[in-house]
Amino acid sequence: MTSDRLPQSDSTATAGEITGMRRAPRQERSEKRVTLILDTFAQLIDEVGYSAISLSLLARRVGMSGPGIYRYFDGLPAVARALATRNQERVFEAIVARISHRPEADWDEAVTDVIAGYADFFRTEPGFRWLRLGNIIDEHQDDAAETNRMIAARRVGELFANHFNVVPRPDFGRHIEVVVEVTDSLVARAFELSPEGDEFFLTESARMVVTYVGDYLERTRPAGSPGTPPKTPKG
Structure with a gap:
């Protein structure tokens, strides 16, 4: 099982798109301040x-005043929500980057690779092990009708279905929710006692x-359709 980090992008959700922000910075200097606030907050969590x-x-x-923080955020919970939004976008963009080069027949390797990469966020992304996708702060961060994991499942399901030629049934989204819940729970369990992650739970x-x-x-x-064929997991 690979432990390569899913590639991250510095162009993830901009400050103006991050949930929890009081106001969107309009200048590069303000953008950098918001990034510094989020980076520092993540480090302090650890x-x-x-x-x-x-x-x-x-x-x-x-290196700012309290009122300077309030210029962008209503308080610490708002900073946490903004950091969770950034986590969500980084994870999703990383999944896109890792899946996009995979041929249709290698869906199983792509799934394994994505889970390994998600685990590496726990290892190297400050604050991620505690905050993850934000459920600990607010389960309905972006939509009152959907939890954070439901939104993640919907986005991942659409990506998987489109790239691997899967024709989803009405219950497809529910099955992807199971995948997200199992992955998040077991990967989190792997890092409860080990900073590198318990390989048993990851595998x-x-x-x-x-x-x-x-x-x-x-x-x-x-039967006989050209869609993605099932595979037996390796190992």
Whole structure:
């Protein structure tokens, strides 16, 4: 199982698109300040824990005043929501980058690769292990009708179906929700006690998801259709 980091992009959600922002910066200098606030907040989560972060501590580390932080955010929960939004966009863009070069027949390798890359966010992205996609702050961050994981499942499902030529049934989205829940839960469990991640839980996460998706494809693919064939997980 590969442990290569899913590639990240510096052009993820701009400050004006990030949920939790009070106002969108219109100048490059302001954009850099917002990025610095989010980066510093993420580092402080790892250093002292979310509950120990105060506005004065964040402002001091950033080199701004408290009112300067409030210029962009209503408070620390808003900063956390903005960081979660950035996490979501970075993860999704990374998934797109990793899947886009895969041929249709290699869907199982793509799934395994994406899970390994998601695990590397836990290893190297400051604050990610605690915050992840933002559920710990607000389960309905962007939409009252959908949880953060439901939105992630919808986006990933659309990407998977389009790239790997899957004709989704009405319950396809629910199955992708299962994939997202299993992946997020088991990968998080892998990092509860080990900073590098417990390989058992990481391997089992990939095996379970590949088996589950393969079973869905086998049950839903019409006989003789040119769609993505099911595979038996390796290892």
